[in-house]
Amino acid sequence: MIRTTVGGRAMKVIESKGVPYRELNREIRRLVAAGEDRLLLRGVNGQRYIGAGLKGMARLEIEGTAGNNLGAMMNGLSIYVHGNVQDGAGNTMSGGEIVVRGSAGDITGYAMRGGKILIQGNAGWRVGIHMKSREDQPAVLVIGGKAGDFLGEYMAGGTIVVLGLDTPLHQERESANPLIGNYLASGMHGGTIYIRGRIPAWQIRGQVQTGLTTPEESPPLWNWIEQFAAGLHLDCSGLFREIFTCLMPQGARPYAHLYDHSA
């Protein structure tokens, strides 16, 4: 087993190139169970379920493209990806964090209920679908770039933030917000979504109430942006006076009558 030193700390290295996902995950589980607290996975390309179902405080660094369902159902690990992640990162995760230097695929944060996902680049379609939130460890998903259609679909709790760091916004009235696609917040009935800029009504699908705010006016938003900046070593101070649209469900049961005779 090779050891390397990154940032003054020893890390165990797993050469992952061409290693089948079952084997790779068995090795990760074995090392984490043996008390290793820092692992570096080199040459990852598409292996799925990395870190899935794990608990504890270990830190996993990944070089390459992480496969589907990275960190699924995990509770407590800290995963840092120097690259992109494919579909379903953080699927049903309960706690811990996933930090991605690149972009993320579809259904990122699918049904997550706790912990943090920070994406420096873009995220795909149906991000944060079925997201919930624990009382003791709230779920949050921050996207540095843009997101696709159906962001926050059926969202029941937690927070989604879309920053659009490299996208200038000079929107005309009723023109599309370029940071998101269509059908925003379809079926949303809990949680909060913050999108930088204004959003025309036609881009929103759910029965939500919208309002405008800035990080300076909204301490939770400020806090999540700070955590995003710290997690990815970025300077986001230029965002604090920017206008964000805040979306929340209308009342406790926004779709109460959708399926009954009164609809």
Next chain:
Amino acid sequence: MVCGVEEMAERRADDHQSYEGKIRIPSGCAVAGFINKTGERVNGRTIAEMMALMKERSNGLGAGYAAYGIYPDYRRAYAFHLILADHQTREEVEAILARNFRITEGHEIPVRRTGRNKKAPLLWRYFCDPLRLDRDSALDELLLATTMRINRLAPRASVMSCGQNLGVFKGVGDPEEIAEFYRIDQYHGYSWIGHGRFPTNTPGWWGGAHPFSLGEIAVVHNGELSSYGTNKSVLENFGYELSLRTDTEVMAYAIHHLRRQNMSWPMVAKVLAPPHWAELERMAEPERELAAALRRIYGGLLMNGPFSIIVAFQGGLMALNDRLKLRALVAGTSGTGLYLASEEAAIRQVCPRVEEVWPLPGGEALICCAEEESACHVA
């Protein structure tokens, strides 16, 4: 090596027994493709490697490949790739071909009959020239009618492909097995598409593996078409017979039909995955009118349900997701190559220095034509 219908049916039952229910991998099909824009021909090993990386997405009940540019010495000939139950069926098929084509060469496709594939059906190819050729459209009709006539014999016989300089290689097995079986590394093409199947609604049999091909187009598809019945009833009015028991067949025929009307590729995509009516309302006038007309006229060829497809045609590739983007499809570029795959990792596997990778949005086609189309086209 030679077997009858019962034996073929029995074999399919075997395949089900040994796979259905025993292997459960929660995943969808895999698609991949690439094109070299300068028309340079690439070894089939590359597509096989892309498919191998995504092996968890298929369950051994179907895989296949299609390539353009593999028969430079026969580039004017129509290459019929056939799946046949036995030599008697082969004779029947030859008689059907001989009605409208002169067979210049016919032989068994070279395969490695090992392991499970010892029991594979007869796989034969014929290079043919049309007997009577008046106009281009007449040739389209000829290929269509001949393919339909042969497919009527299914499951005893089915056409894998019949285009110029095009070949489909497919069967029951994992993508790696099928690549090995057909010795894909013996072929060089300027564009390749590949498929690993995870059948959900329809049987996994040799003729039901992807790609599906007719005339100049070949399609691989991940997803399921809930509009199959509607699409089928429309296509039947235009001489198409759906005999291969797999939903993707309608996709191939719908594209073939639209191309027969001289429709451009962007328009074909707008028929298969049209904008929603709500989007039409927000469009500016000339576009809105066109989009509305397409929906009115070709509504029956709208493909409903989740899909990501890659279409190979003479000189190019088209990739398209359903408009709600219910399946994954990623594109990447590197120099003169354009790569497409269900997973980004498959692109990086064969192209570690990929310049840019991006997901394809729902309903927006990516069309890539070779720059020197003449290099790819049959003169």
